[in-house]
Each structure stands twice: as structure tokens, then as C-alpha cells.
Amino acid sequence: MNKKFHFSKGNRKLSKDVLIWNLPAIKTCPGSSTECRKYCYALKAERLYPSARNSRLRNLRFSKSESFVEEIVKFLRKRKETIIRLHESGDFYCKSYFNKWCEIARQLPEKTFYAYTKSYFFDNFWDNIPDNLKIIQSVESRFPEKVNWNKSTARVIRTKEERKPNEFICPEQMAKKHGKRIQCMKECKMCLRENIHVCFLLH
Numbered sequence: 393m394n395k396k397f398h399f400s401k402g403n404r405k406l407s408k409d410v411l412i413w414n415l416p417a418i419k420t421c422p423g424s425s426t427e428c429r430k431y432c433y434a435l436k437a438e439r440l441y442p443s444a445r446n447s448r449l450r451n452l453r454f455s456k457s458e459s460f461v462e463e464i465v466k467f468l469r470k471r472k473e474t475i476i477r478l479h480e481s482g483d484f485y486c487k488s489y490f491n492k493w494c495e496i497a498r499q500l501p502e503k504t505f506y507a508y509t510k511s512y513f514f515d516n517f518w519d520n521i522p523d524n525l526k527i528i529q530s531v532e533s534r535f536p537e538k539v540n541w542n543k544s545t546a547r548v549i550r551t552k553e554e555r556k557p558n559e560f561i562c563p564e565q566m567a568k569k570h571g572k573r574i575q576c577m578k579e580c581k582m583c584l585r586e587n588i589h590v591c592f593l594l595h
Contacts, residue, residue: 394467395450396450396454396463397450397451397454397463397464397467398414398447398450398451399411399412399413399467399476400412400414400447400480401473403480405564405575406477406480406575406576406577407475407575407576407577407578409473409474409475409577409578410473410475410476410477410576410577411468411471411473411475411476411477412476412477412480413476413477413478414434414444414447414448414451414479414481414482415448415451415452415455415479415481415482415485416438416445416448416449416452416481416482417432417434417435417437417438417481417482418432418435419485420452420482420483420485421483421485421510421511422485422486422510422511422534423483423509423510423511423512423513423533423534423535424483424510424533424534425510425532425533425534427532428510428530428532428533434480434481434482437481438481444481448481452482452485455489455492456489460492461492461495461496461499464496465496465499465500468496468500468503469500473503474502474503474504475503475504475505475506475577476503476504476505476506477505477506477507477577478493478505478506478507479507479508479509483507483509483510483511484507484509484511484514485511486514487514487515487516487517490511490514490517493505493507493525494520494521494522494525497522497524497525498522500524501522501524503524504524504526504584505524505525505526506525506526506527506528506584507525507526507527507528508528508529508530508546509527509529509530510529510530510532510533510534510535512527512529512533512535512538512539512540513533513534513535513538518540518543526544526583526584527543527544528544528545528546528583528588528590529543529544529545529546530545530546530547531545531546531547532547532548542587543587544583544585544587544588544589545588545589545590546583546589546590546591547559547590547591547592548591548592548593548594549561549591549592549593549594550593550594551593552593554591558589559589559590559591560582560588560589560590560591561590561591561592561593562590562591562592562593563580563582564576564580565592565593565595
């Protein structure tokens with residue numbers, strides 16, 4: 393086991409073929425709204441599972457090191473997984489950290505990275521993002537006026553009727569409602585498309 397950092401593999405929704413990089417909830421989420429901090433599922437996991445909290449803290453510490461980019465590239469280059477989700481918990485906590493992931497993705501063009509984020513308020517956020525780093529803006533944030541509606545977005549809705557004509561509801565959630573099961577990033581990769589607008593039903 394790597395003592396400097398930790399990637400998990402999949403979850404109840406996400407394929408086990410996907411690597412997940414996490415950071416501590418809320419404290420690394422500068423764009424989080426009052427409501428999302430109140431209902432943060434990632435924070436609940438940290439309270440229930442101290443090991444999850446500890447691994448996320450370890451990742452945060454390592455993300456600030458000078459060797460972060462080099463060692464993450466070296467690690468991922470040896471892995472067979474081709475899709476990496478950033479921040480099931482946590483977010484891009486500053487622009488320099490975000491730039492590090494841009495550089496990692498740039499050095500690994502054979503991999504696909506994706507992240508839902510509320511950190512799109514950073515200055516010059518959209519400059520120089522490599523094509524294999526897919527960014528989906530979580531629109532419920534402290535800075536809704538900063539959303540770039542020409543880029544991919546995600547939001548939470550309470551009923552299907554709230555969906556706008558240009559949005560789709562998460563296929564995994566819809567399948568589950570009909571007693572079926574599909575896995576994100578296996579049977580469905582819609583969130584990796586360019587300029588998509590996805591809704592998640594509140595649960």
C-alpha cells in the first residue's frame with residue numbers, strides 16, 4: 393500500500409474499473425454553498441469511517457508536495473485503469489492545485505480524468521485545460537453567476553418535471569427506479585461528453 397497517497401476503486405454507483413482520488417470534504421471545497429455543506433454525503437462518510445477521513449487527509453498533504461505531479465503520473469502510468477474520477481469527496485481547493493491535475497492529465501493523454509466542481513470561479517479557470525480532463529460544473533455553489541453555460545453542468549432536482557429541455561437525468565438513477573442496474577463509466581459514459589447538462593434526482 394502506498395503510504396503517501398491513496399486511490400480507491402469504484403463505489404456503489406461507479407464501476408470498479410475507475411480510480412477515485414479524494415480529499416477531505418468541505419475544508420477543500422471553497423465554492424461550496426451553505427446547502428451542500430449542510431447535506432454533504434462525503435462528510436457523513438468521514439464521520440462513519442475514520443479510515444476514509446485519514447486517507448483523504450493524507451492525499452491533501454501529499455497534494456501540496458513538490459513531487460505530487462511526478463509521483464502521481466508515475467503511479468497512474470503503471471495502472472491499467474483508463475478513467476480517473478477526481479473528488480468524489482473534496483474539490484480543487486486552489487488554482488495551483490487545479491493546475492497540477494491539468495499537468496498530470498497532459499502527461500497522460502491515454503487516460504481520461506473527470507471532476508464535478510464548484511471551483512470554476514477561479515481566475516482564468518478555463519485556460520489551458522487538456523482535452524482529457526473533463527470538467528462538469530456543479531451549479532449549486534457560492535458563485536452561481538460564474539457558471540459557464542456553454543460548458544458542461546450538473547445540478548440536483550427534486551422531481552423529473554424540473555428538468556429543462558437541454559438536460560438529461562442521470563441514466564443510472566433512472567435505471568434504478570425501474571429495478572435495473574447500470575454502472576457509471578461502464579454502461580454509461582454520458583458525463584464524459586462535451587458540453588452536457590446532467591441532473592441528479594435528490595435522494
